[in-house]
Amino acid sequence: MAEIDARPLDTLAIVGLGLIGSSIARGARQFGLARRIVAIDRDEAVLERVRALNLADAATDDLAAGVAGADLVILCVPVGAVGAVAERMGPALKPGAIVSDVGSVKASVVAAVAPHLPVGVHFVPAHPVAGTEYSGPDAGxxxxxxxxxxxxxxxxxxxxxxxxxxxxxxEGLRAIVETMTPEHHDLVLAITSHVPHLIAYNIVGTAADLEAVTQSEVIKFSAGGFRDFTRIAASDPTMWRDVFLTNKDAVLEMLGRFNEDLAALARAIRWGDGEALHDLFTRTRAIRRGIVAMGQETAEADFGRGRPSDPAA
Amino acid sequence: MAEIDARPLDTLAIVGLGLIGSSIARGARQFGLARRIVAIDRDEAVLERVRALNLADAATDDLAAGVAGADLVILCVPVGAVGAVAERMGPALKPGAIVSDVGSVKASVVAAVAPHLPVGVHFVPAHPVAGTEYSGPDAGxxxxxxxxxxxxxxxxxxxxxxxxxxxxxxEGLRAIVETMTPEHHDLVLAITSHVPHLIAYNIVGTAADLEAVTQSEVIKFSAGGFRDFTRIAASDPTMWRDVFLTNKDAVLEMLGRFNEDLAALARAIRWGDGEALHDLFTRTRAIRRGIVAMGQETAEADFGRGRPSDPAA
Known part of the structure; x- marks a missing residue:
């Protein structure tokens, strides 16, 4: 077993200072994970916010100069853009540097990035399963x-x-780390993240396009369940477009399973099979209990949303 | 225009002291909406909690005796049960009494309840669009x-x-009241509540049944979006079975629209139509903004779930 090097990095370079990149920058500084943080973004408005929020020791739009001295470079751009970024920065990386990313898809990222990295540079793809519906450097x-x-x-x-x-x-950012193959990752995330986003985007679109129900009615009566889906459907459009384009096979496979099950459920409704409905609706409660028990979800009613001032009253 | 009687009720009877019924009892007392509250439930364990929590002035399992003197009787039982309750309590209602309910479906409730109410008793069906994933008298x-x-x-x-x-x-319970036909209600709620619950229950079931992805993986990586659906899919099984059985036509119609749109989305993924995906994912953001602007949703990231102690850090 190799000795584990837990010293802070000398230089951490973050490419793309959105929700995830800026959260890494904040966490790396707060938890003392790097002596120096270089923020790289092609968007001058983002760099200005990075400077105003003092998220990094240096902020630049010069990719090659920004990654040149870095021990660890983390790509925090949409998965459709990682290949082009890797190609442009590859020659500037120092020998022994580690390149990582945060993409929600892994097999396509490996295929897009690995060929552009010089010999002697290490590639360790990563995906932190975390986020909110907000985007940009202020959201982190x-x-x-x-x-x-x-x-x-x-x-x-x-x-x-x-x-x-x-x-x-x-682990310094307080995450729990697990290792798997890119292919298995893409299958797991297809069901725990990608298909949920797809159906959330879809039902919000369906509701917006109805003639018999007005948009105002959809908004007013959204507390019946619909509003939960709108949070996910407010996620970054470019990031999610890229996810679906780059994890096509796993998403379509999991969507096929979802559709089969939904057809069976529709048939149960059509034929008045209350027992089948009740069975499923009871079974699904156990999964939530597991998620709450594993600390991945709050046990508070309604996500703790709009906590009543007098819950016991 | 008739003069509006805003005096407190003399006697309010609530049939079924679950999440909704017990919330009405608490609110009616807190906001001074009734001089006397009678809680009626067939479950002795529920009545015990009602007494322990002091939610009502009287608690009984005797439906006829409980509703006998009431000015307003609110049925807070699953929509599949309202007809039988109405039949049993009808003869005991006092002339001029008002009967209401809180069911998530309205046309079938009207059909089930109205025939059992004596002449001189008024029926005003109601549906408060509110709730949490918890059930029972302690959850209100x-x-x-x-x-x-x-x-x-x-x-x-x-x-x-x-x-x-x-x-x-x-309005005394601080709700905003709107009036519409039962049929239109059922269509509106099919898209804002019933179909969202159906697809949430469905994807949680799909995820639980996969062979390639373990249940433990589904739970661990649920923060990618899936966990949001599990909240809704933890809702009361009996209540929701009844909703789907009694609002079959509107649910199947709206589900048909959802499925058409989902097929188009799957085709866009299969053929790599990034523009179609990006267009939809941009459009859906506006609906969420509308819901937040109308006070039906928190603007806090991630529903305010797990609020960071140092959001600006």
Whole structure:
């Protein structure tokens, strides 16, 4: 077993200072994970916010100069953009540098990034399973990853010391690290994240397009359940477009299962099979209890939303 | 225009002291809406909790005796049970009494209840669009309806004074009252509540049944979106079975629209139509903004769930 290097990084470079990138910057500073943080973004407005919020020691739109001295470079751009970024920064990376990312899809990221990295640079793909519906450098916060899982998908021949370095970094951000293959990751996330987002986006679109029910009615009576879906359907459009385009096969497979089950449920409704409905509705409660028990969800009613001032009254 | 009677009720009878019934009892007492509250439930364990929590002035399992002197009787039982309750209590109601309910479906409730009410008793169906994923008398709280809509669906020939009385009562619970036909109600709620619950129950069931992804993985990585659906899918099984059985036509119609749109979305993914995806994902953000602006949802990231102690850090 290789000795694990838990010292702070000398230089951490973050490419893309959105919700995730800026949360990493905040956390790395708060938890003392890097001596120096370089923020790289092609958007001058984002860089201005990074400077105003003092999220990094340096902020630049020069990708090659920004990554040049970094020990760890984390790509926090939409998964459709990682390949082009890797191609442009590859020649500037220092020997022994570690490249990682935060993409919600892993197999396509590996295929897009790995070919552009020079020999002697380590690639340890990562996916912190955390986020909110807000985007941009102002939306981030240092504890976003606290108690959440971060999945690493290193190749079999990746230097274990590089993988360990990334693991230690994410544990420093208070995440729980698990390792799996990119392919399995993409299947797991298809059902726990991608298809849920797809059906949330879809039902919000369906509701918006009805003629018999006005948009005003949809909004007013949304507390009946619909509003929960609108949170997810307010997530970043570019990020999510890229997720669906790059994890097509797993998403369509899981969506196929969802559709089969939904057809059976519709048939149960049509034929008045109350027992089948009651059975499913009882079974699904157990899964939520498991999620709450594992600390991945609040036990408070209604997510603690609009906490009553007098819950016992 | 009839004069509106805003005096407190003499006697309010609540049949079924679950989440909704017990919240009405708490609110009616806190906001001074009735001089006397009678709680009626067939479950002795519920009645014991009602007494322990002091939610009513009397608690009984005797339906006829409980409703006998009431000015307003509110049925807070699953919509599949209202007909039988109405049949049993009808002969005991006093002349001039008002009967209401809180069912999530209205046309079938009207059909089930109205025939059992004697002449001289007014029926004003109601549906407060509010709730949490918890059930039972301990789950209720007095402000559950505050700022939420309550929909009334009186028949055309209903005494306007009776409708006004129910409206004043719900406004006393801090709800916003709107009136529409039972049929339109059922269509609106099919898209804002019933279909969202159906697809939430469905995806939780799909995830539980996969072979390629373990239940433990589903639970651990649920923060990617899935966990939001589990809240709704933890709602009361009996209540929701009855909703789907009694609002079959509107649910299947809205589900048909949802499925058409989902098929188009799947095709966009299959053929890599990023523009169609991005368009939809941008459009859906506006609906959420409308819901937040109308006070039906918190603007806090992630529903305010797990508020970070240092959001600006």
């Amino acid at each position: 916060f240092s504890t976003l990853f606290s108690g959440r899982w971060c999945i690493l998908t290193p190749a079999e021949d990746t230097d274990p010391a590089a993988t360990a370095r990334v693991q230690v970094f994410w | 709280f007095s402000t559950l309806f505050s700022g939420r809509w309550c929909i009334l669906t009186p028949a055309e020939d209903t005494d306007p004074a009776a409708t006004a009385r129910v409206q004043v009562f719900w």
